[in-house]
Amino acid sequence: MISVLRVGSRSRPGLRYRLQEAIIGWAFILPAVLGLLFFQLGPVLASLYFSFTNYDIVTPPKWVGLTNYVRLFTADRLYIKSLTVTAYYSALAIPLSLVAAYLVALLMNQRVRGISLYRTLWYLPSLVPATANGVLWLWLLNRDFGPVNFFLRLAGLPAPAWLSDPNWTVPALVLVHLWGVGNAVLIFLAGLQGVPQHLYEAAEVDGATWWHRFRHVTLPMTSSIIFFNLVMGIIGTFQVFSIVYIIFTPPATEIGTAGPENAALVYVLYLYRNAFQYFKMGYASAMAWVLLLIILTLTALVFRSQGRWVYYEAVRR
C-alpha cells in the first residue's frame, strides 16, 4: 500500500500536487532569486550602464558614451599604474602560493606523525582578519624595529625598507598573502588524500620512481584541484583591497597616497578612491567592468587550457 502510494506520488503525481510542489519550490528559492536579481545580476547591468555615464550620486547619471573607457587607457596614468601593480602582484602571488601550498600539502601527505598539529599551525594564519593582519604586518615589516628584518640581518641578508621602498611594497604584500596560504594547503591535502592508493601500488609494481609516481599519478589526479585553486587565486588576487588599504592608507589623510610612489595602488583601491572619495561613480564603474573583462578573459583562458592539463576521472565515462 505504502509503496504504491510512493510510486504514485514520486513518478506521476497529480496536477494538484505538482502545482503545489512548484509553488512551494519557488517560494523556498524566492529569497535567493530576489538576491540574484537585486544584488548580482541587476547591479552588474546597472554598473554597465553607469560606466557609460558621468555620475556623482547626487545628480542623475549623464550619458557620455565611451568617454570613461577612453580616458582610462589614454589619459589616466594612475589607472595604468594600478593595472601594472595588480598584474605584478598577481604574477608573484598566484604561482608562489600555488607552488608553496602544493609542496606543503605533499609533505603533509607523507603520513607523518603529528599531522593535526602541523595542519593547525599552517592553517591558523589564514583565519586572521585583514585588519589585524594589517596592524600586525605593518610592524613585522618595519624597517628598523621589525622582526622580519631582524632575522634577515641575522642571516646576513639585506634588510629592505619593505613598506617605504617602492621596489619592495608589492613583494611585501605577497609575503603577507603567503602567510595565509594555509587554506590552499588544506584544499590540496584533501585532494592528495583522495588519490586512490591502488594507482601508487600499480606504479610501484611497474618500477616507477618517486618522480614518475608524482608526475604520472599524483599530479594528474590532483590537477582539477590545482585548476580550482588557480581560478580562485586569479579572482582573489586581482581584487585584493582590504589589506592594502589598511597597511598603506594613513588614517588622518584618507585621500592620496598608496604606498611610496603609489607602488601599492592596487586596482580595487584605485576603483574605491574614484567611487567613494572622488564620487566618480561612472568612471569607477568603467574600471569595474574592465576588471570583470580581465578576470573573465583570464579564467576563460585557464578553462580553455583545461583539456591539456586537467584530468577528470568522470570524462572517461
Place this chain on the structure above:
Amino acid sequence: MLHSSVQIQPLSRRGVRLRRLFRQAVAHAVLGGGGFLMMVPFFWLLSSSLKAPHEIYVIPPQFIPNPVRWQNYLEVLVDQPFLRFTRNTLIATVPATVGQVLTASLAAYSFARLRFPGRDLVFGVLLTTIMLPYAVTLIPVYVMFKELGWIGTFLPLIVPYWFGGGAFNIFLLRQFFLTIPNELEDAALIDGAGYLTIYARIITPLSVPALTVVAIFSFLHHWNDFLAPLLYLNHYENWTLSIGIAMLKGALSGGRDTTHLMMAMSTLMILPIIALYFAAQRAFIQGIVLTGLKG
C-alpha cells in the same frame, strides 16, 4: 628499465626503509620549521600587545616583553571603544549569519528535492555568480542602499544575507542534502506533512554538520569583513572591530603612541576565531575539503 627495477626491489628493502625515514625527516623539518615561522607573527602580536609603547621601538626587537604589561588589555577594555566595537560587530554578524544559513538551506532544499519548472535554469545562473567579482556589484549596490537611506546603519551588512546567503553556500548545502536518502521524506509526505515540516523536522536535523560548516564560515566572513563596514558605517559610534581598529591605527589619543593597544585589540579580535577553530576543528577541515571538491 622495467627489468632492472624488478631485480633491484627485493634487494633494497633496507634502502626503501631508509629512504622513507629520510623522507619523513625532511617532512618534519619543513613542516615543523615552516609551522614555527607561521607562528612567529602571532607570537609577535601577543608580545607587542604586552609591551610598553617605548619597548616596541627597540633594536634588536624584544620578543619577550619585560615587564609584562597586562594592564594594556585592561586599558583597551575600559578606556578604548573596544567593547562598543565588539557589540557593533555582533549586531551585524549574528543576524547576517542566521539569515545566510536559513535562506541558503531553504533554497538548497528546494533545489535538491522539489521539482518545478525553471529550477535547473535558476540554479545554473546562480552558480555562475560564484565567479562574479565583487567589484562589479559594489557601486550599484551602494547607490541602492543610499537611495534607501541605509548608509550609516547596519542594514547593508545584514539584509543582503537574507537573500539566499550566497550561491556557494546553496551549492554546498544542496550537495549535502542530495546524499540524504528519500525514504524518510516520502513517509512524511504520506503522513500528510508539508514541505516546510520536512525541511524543519527531517532535513535540518540530519544536516547539522553541513549547516555548521556554513554557519562557521559565514560568521568568520562577517566578523572579518572590512569593505562593507568601510563603505556603510560612517560613524565612530557604529564602527565594527575591523573598521574601528583600522581607523584608530596610529591616530589615537592626541600624539600618544598606541601601537601596543592596537596590538591588544587585534589579539582580542583574533581570539574568538581561534577559539572557534579549536572548538570546531572538524567542521573547519570538512568545510575546506568541501570547498575543494567543487573544483
